[in-house]
Amino acid sequence: MNRRSFIGSTVIAGAVTIAQPVAAAPPPAEEKHVTQTLTRYLVAAKFEDLPEAIRTEAARSLLNWVGVAVGGSHHEGVEIALATVAPFAGPAQAAVLGRKERLDIMNAVLLNGISSHVFDFDDTDLTTAVHPSAPVVPVLLALAEYRKVSGQDFINAMVLGIEAECRIAHAVTPTMQDAGWHATGSVGAFGAAVAASKLLGLDETRMCHAIGLAATQPVGLREMFGSMTKSFHPGRAAQNGLLAALLAEKGYTSSLQGIEARRGWANVLSTKHDYAMITEGLGSHYEISRNSYKPFACGLVVHPVIDGCIQLRNENNLTADMIDRIDLGIHPIVLELTSNRTPRTGLEGKFSVYYAAAIGIVVGRAGEAQFSDAQVRDPVVTGLRDRVETAVDPSLTQDQARVKIRLKDRRVLERFVEHAVGSVENPMSDAALDAKFTDLASGILPDGQARKLLALCRGAERLADAGDIARAAAA
């Protein structure tokens, strides 16, 4: 074996190892202070600055996230993770949502981050594919139980954590994701660190150090998609950010240019970056305003089809036996990803546009319960599924679909879905979010408790003690 030497190409200097002398041209002046510019804004930003619409959207994001975390709380991956950490966990400081167990803040954050992503049913920034809440909200809930936090501070820290992670993601999209990083994991620690830093009241220098400590702990290879490790990513990112903020609070030092330095986060994880995405328009535009929520517990690419089927079903009181055949006009990506004609398990059902159309007609919804193994094998559904045909229509966007249903009585029903429900242009209504929450909490929390929890989330900014949310979310 012929080893290539690293020492020969760069240099180890010892007790403190030094970076190689900079050979490339220095970055333009405005790139030198990306981390500090962002941090200065974050430290100063107050709840009172937040527009009404942003506060409302934060409550919607919180409500949606708590619902999916409670709903996912008994998934096999969560059970394994809990059994793994329990023997070395610390004091019972924070709730594991949807469960009776309490853990120390650091381990609670891992578990809640995992729970909230196991169904991939949490909120999404559609441009970067970041799931903004999953690394941020677990940290806020744990700290809110651990140190008393007002509802206003909670919402402000949530908005700012999401602001930081989404802006940093925008700066490297799509290059970073194309390189193989799972964005939720690789930027998540920034969101968690910033949210925690706000609640801890860190000054600019310490928040910069927290961001540096977050930068040095990116999580998440896209290779892990399809295994339990995918939902581990936001959980670990949440822990990484929380630990970063707690270390920085006590004076642990890091870089003040963790994002933009020559060997900082952006250069190491991505070949391209646009730092204006991080530093421009701070305080005038809020990333959370573009957050989206999924109505259906499957891939976004089949959402337009399900949406159209449910609309026609409800408007015409359709049942499967009335239908001769269904013709779908779909974006090309739909068949690339969900072309399974004969799914046999719930998971396979998520990758079948044929099943998706059928379940929309038969049940009129497509929550997690509609992707059970039993449901996928239901003869009424499989009978209808086999009467679904697809045709690729390159003129459609990814959130569009055409649904044409020919009835046995010769009538033809058609629907063009211009923007699927759950897209930024056609967001889920408050009522739909409430129904999704109630569905997810059902069977895990008693109905009365679920209603109370829902109300706490909607009114989070008015709480004297935001820890009430975490306590009400425990089984």
Place this chain on the structure above:
Amino acid sequence: MNRRSFIGSTVIAGAVTIAQPVAAAPPPAEEKHVTQTLTRYLVAAKFEDLPEAIRTEAARSLLNWVGVAVGGSHHEGVEIALATVAPFAGPAQAAVLGRKERLDIMNAVLLNGISSHVFDFDDTDLTTAVHPSAPVVPVLLALAEYRKVSGQDFINAMVLGIEAECRIAHAVTPTMQDAGWHATGSVGAFGAAVAASKLLGLDETRMCHAIGLAATQPVGLREMFGSMTKSFHPGRAAQNGLLAALLAEKGYTSSLQGIEARRGWANVLSTKHDYAMITEGLGSHYEISRNSYKPFACGLVVHPVIDGCIQLRNENNLTADMIDRIDLGIHPIVLELTSNRTPRTGLEGKFSVYYAAAIGIVVGRAGEAQFSDAQVRDPVVTGLRDRVETAVDPSLTQDQARVKIRLKDRRVLERFVEHAVGSVENPMSDAALDAKFTDLASGILPDGQARKLLALCRGAERLADAGDIARAAAA
């Protein structure tokens, strides 16, 4: 701001998000099973397979590592990290070396990983710049206290953990490091995961999952060098690997191709890789045989100078007042990194080849104590320091130096250092390692306890309970 969409370039498929259909040609067949080939060897490898020389080198690595961990155990960075994690730490399961505090295994591993790297005085693989023991040994010690582990199993797991991390590092050296990754952090979790997996007795599938979970948690940007965060890297890598193995033990799933998959570790962290470095010669060559130990508590680049100065000092009973001037012939990199003519602090002293030569003459050693602020300002030393001159000699390698000392009595002493002490070609003797250990433990552990600990490390493979090492290393 004009956002570039990730969703447009790749695809989010939902409940399980799927990787983009592979556009590039599939990798050659032999690249498909790198992780499994490595794992198959690691699972089967037994202590009885280890050559005598490898077992001896493992004991030397262990001894050196325990010494530096004890020595670093009261560094400011360790104090901050301990104060940070203490409030949420779990049961007192494992020792924090050099201290009286005990923590749960996961937090003990973080602290011991940090302690062992704060002086940058731990062992080094000189080709990859990986510090092999720092992410591995903390995990072994914690598990040895937590579940009884024989000395033979301990040494075997240590050798194999180091084998895995160094081989994986070789496969991407120097590209990964040049991209900005701190190799000890970015490969450390592999070493920790493999070492833990061996002690936990994981089968091939579970060890593959552990390696996948390690792959998805690389730590460490080189930007952090010069701050406390550098020594955080091996500590966090150790935790990442331990958690990976514990999750995999209980059935948490990940990829079986974590290293070599299209969006796996090697492709995401490095633009080039040579998988033969990982899979060839398993069981016939051992990476630990190339491990090196630093005799001096500063950058490797000044080691040849210090070595030559100490040799001439000891052979000629030199004192500073005998010396007219010192002329050093040095590799070009020495002045790039250590050209500080007038260091004022201990840390600055590590970056001054002038101080390094002077301290070698005046004290005859260059341990951590010789890089105190007081020592750097000592007038005898600064006087001699100002009589040191340097000349770059491009014919020298990095472990070579020429030292020429002109005495006031007109005599001229010369020494060509062909391989500095501590290099692979000229390793530290057992006696020198013992002395380094004793120096580092001095003032932290009572002399008798330090001697006992030293003996436990040297004879680790004969221990019925390797946890004795951790217990003897606690203050």
